[in-house]
Amino acid sequence: MWTIKAALDWTIGFLERKGDENSRLSAEWLMSEATGLSRIELYVNFERPLTLDERATLRDFVARRGKGEPLQLISGKVPFRYITVLVAPNVLIPRPETEVLVSEAFAELKLPRVADHVAAGENGEEVVSPELPELRVVDLCTGSGCIACSIASEYPAAHVVALDIAPEALALAGKNVEALGLGNRVEVLESDLLGALDPGKKGTFDLIVSNPPYVPTKVCDSLPREVSEWDPRLALDGGEDGLDLFRRFLPDALSYLKPGGVLAVELFEGHLEQARNGACAAGFDQARIALDLTGRPRVLIARKPR
CATH class of the missing domain: 3.40.50.150 (Vaccinia Virus protein VP39)
Known part of the structure; x- marks a missing residue:
């Protein structure tokens, strides 16, 4: 089953191989954007399965990040x-x-x-x-x-x-x-x-x-x-x-x-x-x-x- 934890661990490894120096932070950011959960909420919902829509969104986000696209552009917004x-x-x-x-x-x-x-x-x-x-x-x-x-x-x-x-x-x-x-x-x-x-x-x-x-x-x-x-x-x-x-x-x-x-x-x-x-x-x-x-x-x- 593709849980939040399983998807997060996979994303961290994938981004590391792509040369992302902050792969964990990037993975958490992308997962938060895909699920609508805060970073803290991710860690208390590790065993929650991702929905099909969440998996599709995350897959798109991870592919874009793997090509070097900034996290801010992927999410479309940034706190200032x-x-x-x-x-x-x-x-x-x-x-x-x-x-x-x-x-x-x-x-x-x-x-x-x-x-x-x-x-x-x-x-x-x-x-x-x-x-x-x-x-x-x-x-x-x-x-x-x-x-x-x-x-x-x-x-x-x-x-x-x-x-x-x-x-x-x-x-x-x-x-x-x-x-x-x-x-x-x-x-x-x-x-x-x-x-x-x-x-x-x-x-x-x-x-x-x-x-x-x-x-x-x-x-x-x-x-x-x-x-x-x-x-x-x-x-x-x-x-x-x-x-x-x-x-x-x-x-x-x-x-x-x-x-x-x-x-x-x-x-x-x-x-x-x-x-x-x-x-x-x-x-x-x-x-x-x-x-x-x-x-x-x-x-x-x-x-x-x-």
Whole structure:
């Protein structure tokens, strides 16, 4: 009988032979997706037989994983901070280091505690106090929209303009905005960097946040297969030193931020000092570098002078 335990053991062995370095984690993830059970529930239901539909779904998932397809694409979704976002081929898959980017941006903004400004309405709905300060944000190179949606979902007075040039990214970001019910506060626009913004809004944004293509071209060729073969090159390759797009949008970022506004950018670990120098030369100040979850330099935070 093909029980959860038997199928899990077989899947672990199969993925090991295919070179999956985290075969147990992958197997548990795929089994959870196929059965709808959490990883803990799998282990207390080891002897439960798989249904025919579950077996067919698992067989498809395992075959795709065996070919190197990322788990996130197989499941079609990924958790990001306090939300879950849809993912799709040809759009950058959100990763944990980008959660640090959002955390550092929030920390730099020093926003009031949301819980002090939100109450339950008569029908249990969330009512936001008008005293909660508005937050105007641009998410540049939005990709899946994970950053824009996280900011809007965590700070109910945020209004975010999410920009990208890739049609696949724009379509996916729009789906995530709709799925999370954020359409009244997140606007998705096609844009070459900041080019689609209304020039009349210069000097009005509190935050410009970006996870742009930042991997140096030569490094792109040595990335793990799961990244190089499944994430779009357009979302990875940042030119010779990874800072090509960063340099292009710095002047416009400065002009669109209000005095004291924050720029937060995720960048390649080897070039944060160079980026900080570039930001200061462009007119930003209070530039600092934050580390990612592995202790590597990852995020540049800078302010427009008041």
